[in-house]
Amino acid sequence: MRLICFLCFWVVTGNAVLAQQYNFRNWTIADGLPQSNVVDIIQDQRMQLWVATLGGVSRFDGNTFHTYNKQQGLASNTTTCLFQDSRNRIWIGSADKGLTRFNGVSFTVLNTNHGLPAAAITSITEDKLGKLWVATDSGIYVWSGKKFNRSPHFPAQPYQVILPGAGGAMWAGSKNKGLYRLQQDKLQHFTSESYSLPSNNVTVIYAEPGTDNVWVGTTEGPAVVTDDKVTTLPLPPSVTDAAVSDFVKDGYGKMLIGLQQSGILKIDGDEIKHLTKANGLTSLHITSLYVDKENNIWIGNEGYGLQQCKAQWFLHFFELGDIKDPKITALAQDTKGRLWFGTDNGDAAYMQNGNLTMLEAKVWPPGTNLYGMWVKSEKDVWVSTSQGIWNLVPGKANHYTTAQGLPSDEVYTIITDTQGRLWAATSTGVAYLQGNTFHAVPVAGNYSFTKAYHLFRDGQNRIWVGTDNGIYRVKNNRLEKVKLLKQPFAGVMSVAADNNGWLYFGGYNYGLLAYHEKTGKAKLFTSANGLPNEGIKTLYTDRSNNLWVGTNNNVLKIDLPYFHQTQKLRFRSYGGENGFSGFEVSNNGITQTPDGKVWFGTTRGLTQYNPEMDRINTASPELMLTDISLFMRPTNWKKQGFKTDPATGLPVNLRLPFRKNHITFDFQGISMAAPAGVKYKYKLTGHDQQWSETTDQSFATYANLEPGTYTFKLKAQNSDGYWTQKPLAYKFSVIPPVWRREWFIGILLLLATGIVISVVRLREKSLVKMNALLEMRVNHRTRMLERKHREKELLLQEVHHRVKNNLQIVISLLNLQARHIQDPATKEVMQAIRSRVRSMALLHERLYRHNNLEHINLEEYFREICESLYAAYGVSEENVTLYLKIPDVTIDLDSAITLGLIVNELISNSLKYAFQDAATGKLGIELHQLENDHYQLMVWDNGIGAAEGLNQQKSFGLQLVASLTKKLGGEIKYENNNGTKFILYFVLPS
Incomplete structure (x- = not known):
């Protein structure tokens, strides 16, 4: 047996069907609605809700109602229906003053002057060709682009609804003559007598998405038309008044039927649930139903405002039998x-x-x-x-x-x-x-x-x-x-x-x-x-x-x-x-x-979670800038001389003076499912390097902006974590002060350039004068230096001439003395001395004969020494051929005399000993540059060669050569092979 039977002495059973409370949110006049009778609901392309009431129309962004009435341009405050066409224009029907069209900026009234009758507008729709159809109390009218014309296909009588269906059909519901379907200019009439409609008073028509079903609401209940077949729905016994006000299909594929006096019917498979106040409805008088892009269900009530049903995966049991507010x-x-x-x-x-x-x-x-x-x-x-x-x-x-x-x-x-x-x-x-x-x-x-x-x-x-x-x-x-x-x-x-x-x-x-x-x-x-x-x-x-x-x-x-x-x-x-x-x-x-449902015990009763119903909201918030202000104060941009966008009132191509560089952006991400759960990220390009931290604040302030061009970018995230894919962007600039503007800087640059050019020109004139004066001075000094140089050269030439003459006198004296000497050895010594002095005299003679006192041509110098020695020893070049290979080098006077004395000694030695008995031969002098300032001097002959023991018993001439070689910082080598060869390695000062 059941537990309660076993425990009957203390358990008294009372079975009661529990009312499931859905998640409803309510808005009334106290929340900003202009009037409590909500007659129609639509959602525009920016996810804002439009609500028609008997006191005007409100645009709802999830937080605030923005109301429009006759003062803003409506034809009448007594609105009856709403429609958004393919061009995103909002059409508003009234009970007495025709239509109002809103293009996002302004309202345009269309009434009897445009062909409409002086009757109530009950329904507005658009066919697949973009043609506007209007149902009125006196017939069906079609907008031609300039005026409305009554459709000749539908009888002239009161209609409550007009709706396009599948295959291009147009459906119309009359107040007391049943249902009409116009297809390919053929009108078909459905009545309670011929097709078993619940009633000929048709209140609403709904074309079910993805099917051929057309739902028809009447004052006696709902029916479904499929092709030419009409099927009525059995209603729960709890429904006392079956008059239908609206249809909608929710995000779970369930049909919802709004009843004018008895709440809402929910068709879940074969089960029809009746939702009443016990389930959370504020009123049983339902006027309209609407499912938005986030699958929230919106309910219009007669006299009780607007309701939203969301998050159907949670059901609540706030009253458990007789237990009120159970914890x-x-x-x-x-x-x-x-x-x-x-x-x-x-x-x-x-x-x-x-x-x-x-x-x-x-x-x-x-x-x-x-x-x-x-x-x-x-x-x-x-x-x-x-x-x-x-x-x-x-x-x-x-x-x-x-x-x-x-x-x-x-x-x-x-x-x-x-x-x-x-x-x-x-x-x-x-x-x-x-x-x-x-x-x-x-x-x-x-x-x-x-x-x-x-x-x-x-x-x-x-x-x-x-x-x-x-x-x-x-x-x-x-x-x-x-x-x-x-x-x-x-x-x-x-x-x-x-x-x-x-x-x-x-x-x-x-x-x-x-x-x-x-x-x-x-x-x-x-x-x-x-x-x-x-x-x-x-x-x-x-x-x-x-x-x-x-x-x-x-x-x-x-x-x-x-x-x-x-x-x-x-x-x-x-x-x-x-x-x-x-x-x-x-x-x-x-x-x-x-059954898989998760239950929660809370301080407000029981809550049931159905995982099969849970949905993640993938619709990211729709972004909009609501206001831009300076110094965090309300700013009237028109009064400040700025052009504004008629739709938003925000400035267009905003260029702020440099002193007005404190700007605040107010914004909103529209999410009807959870407005308070929207979060934001933003950045100001030109100022910020990266996006801000995620915040729920709906404003951003930037102070002391430097002059430049900026773009404010904004992203929003819904409560389920989905971000807007494309950020909202608003571009503006802060104008620099006069002294930082390009034209002002250009003028300054021109002035500065003019001043610089003037100064340069004055300077050039001064420099020309100074250059002329300096040139005169330089020329004068040059002439003086040249004069002194010539005097110096003349003086040097005179010195060398006198030195040469003095050496010539010495040579003459040596000649005179030699005439009186009978000893051959002494004569030989006197002749050697004379040749040495002669080599020095030749150098000084060359110096005073030439203008260049710094450059000495060694080849000519050595040739003259050899010619003098040839003459002194009675040798001709026919017998002893002279070979000279001397490069063009610059040498100072002291080194030239040293080398001349060395060559004099070595050539004299060859002429004296190498060629005996008038023998013929060759005599050569070669100078080679080894590297940098290092040189090699070779003096050679192909005579009989030197006697044995020459290196041990050197003559005075060779001793002199060795001494002169040390003076040059060099060394000398001797070879005796097929003649003699002296090789001198030395360094010439650079």
Whole structure:
């Protein structure tokens, strides 16, 4: 038998179907709507919502309503319908004044002057050729581009709707004559009599996307037209008035039918759900339905404003039977998958197939806080409370307190081990039940804690304990402290594990700790490294390998496969903006039922998450600049003389004076799903090197901008992390002051250039005068130097002439003396002296005969020495041929005399000894430059050669040669082979 039968002595069952609360958001006149009767809704190309009311039209950007009425150019405040054509123009129908067309800048009224009747505009549409069709109270009209003409195909009568269908057909619904289809100029008429329409009063037509179905709404209910077949829909018994106001297909492919007096019908497969106020509708009087680009459902109400239904993957149970505003503190499920819960006020119940069964007669005192439940079987239920533990079995309820060994009556968690023993975590310690007595578990070592919040049994059947002083583990019936981090980690209120060997510990205000025992890895996540909220109250791993983290203000769904691969967090956060309206999740307040739905116990009741319905919003926000101001004050750009964009009021081609270089940009990223979740990045090219940090502020200020050209760029991210692909860009410039402008700088440059040219020219004139004067002085000095040079040369020539004459006198004296000498040896000596003096005289004679006193031609000099010696020794060149190979070198006077004396001695020696008895031969002098200033002088003959012992007994002449060689810093070598050869190596001064 069922559990309730076994426990009938204390359980009073009351089955009730629970109302599922959807995520609705409401806007009324207090929020900016011009009037509370919303008659039509559309969304433009910039994702802004347009809302038609009986008090004008509002453009809604997710935060603010911008209202247009007759003062802004509307034909009438009593609007009836809206339409956006293929050129993005907004058409607004009225009940009494025709049409108004808005092109993004201004309004244009089209009325009886343009062919429209003086009747209400009920519907506007456009065919595939771009032709505008209008339904009125007196017929169907078509816009020709200049005026409206009544369509001759449709009868002249009141119509409520006009709509294009598949294959170019045009559908029209009349107020009391049924439905019409115009195709290829052929009109087909559907009525309740001929085609079983629910009523001939057609209120709305909807062409279902992707099908040939045309949904028709009447005052007696909906029907579907497929080809020529009309099918009516059976309605739930709860629908008392079937008049249809609108159709729409949501993002899950479900058809929604708005009813004028009875709420909304939702067709889910074969099931038709009736949504009423119990599901969150503010009113049953539905006037319009619309699904925007982010799959949010918008609902227009009669007298109750505008509603938005979003995040349909969350359903809420804010009232549980007779329990108003329940605070769920205990959550569990039994072996049949039924969901059990308890509250902070002692209420207990379970849910099955949407039905609630309350436990009416409680065995615990009123106001007892239920912390946890464990349904061991249908006949064995355990409940941990603030007043101890109750075990409910057939016929009785066993109560365990400190009297039965519990460390405290405040018991937070209960679990069982592999031996079937019950373990309890209390406000003062941990204990396990053996028999009918609880035994406290001691703490090993010098560790201690005050409260044990949570017990968890992992895949290896080890029991982990979360306490206010960290993590403990049961080992040998003792609690051992587990240190996984160097820094403190406490307030552990929940523990969970996955199938990959990871354990997760939630530390309230300490963050999330992941630990892999096999590898020893421990990773702590806090607000510093990606965790948005450190106030973790409960953890749970579902069957889809997600880790759910319940915090004190939202819920995180962490992708565990991504964490296993990267050791980083990738998660989706659920809060009020994206459907999680339960606020704070209770301790141990998450579980998953066999149907895959995840349940949350919160401070506002129960919340159900359906993973099959979850959708990520991939529509990035639509960006727009809302204002540009100077010095953070409202700026009237027109009054300041700037041209403005008529659509936005923002300046065009903005060029700011250099003193107005403090600019603020106000902007908005339009996302109807979660306006408050939009975040931004921006940068000012020409000023910023990179994008700003992500921020939720919708303005950016730049002060003290330097003159130049800038482009403000903006990106936005929706609440699911999708960024705009193309940034918004606004280009402007700051004009430099007069003294920094190009034309002013050009004038300055011209002036400076003129001044420089004038100065240069004056300087040139001065330099010309100075150059002329200097030239005169230089010429004068040159003439004086030349004169002195000539005088010097003349003086030197005279000196050399006198030296030569004096040497000639010496030679004459030597000749006179030689005449009186009879001794041959003495004569020979006198002749040698005379030849030596003669060689010096020849050099001085050459110097005073030539103008160049610095350059001495050695070849001519050596030739004259040889000619003098040939004459002195009576040798002719016919007998002894003279070979000279002397390069053109520059030599100073002293070195020339030295070389001349050496050559004189060596040639004299050859003429005296080499050629005996008038023998013929050759005599040569060769000078070679070896490297740099090093030279080689060779004097050779091919005579009879020198006598043996010449090197040991040198003559005076050879001694003189050796001495002169040392003077030149050189050395001399002697060869005696087929004649004699003297080789002199020396260095000439550079």
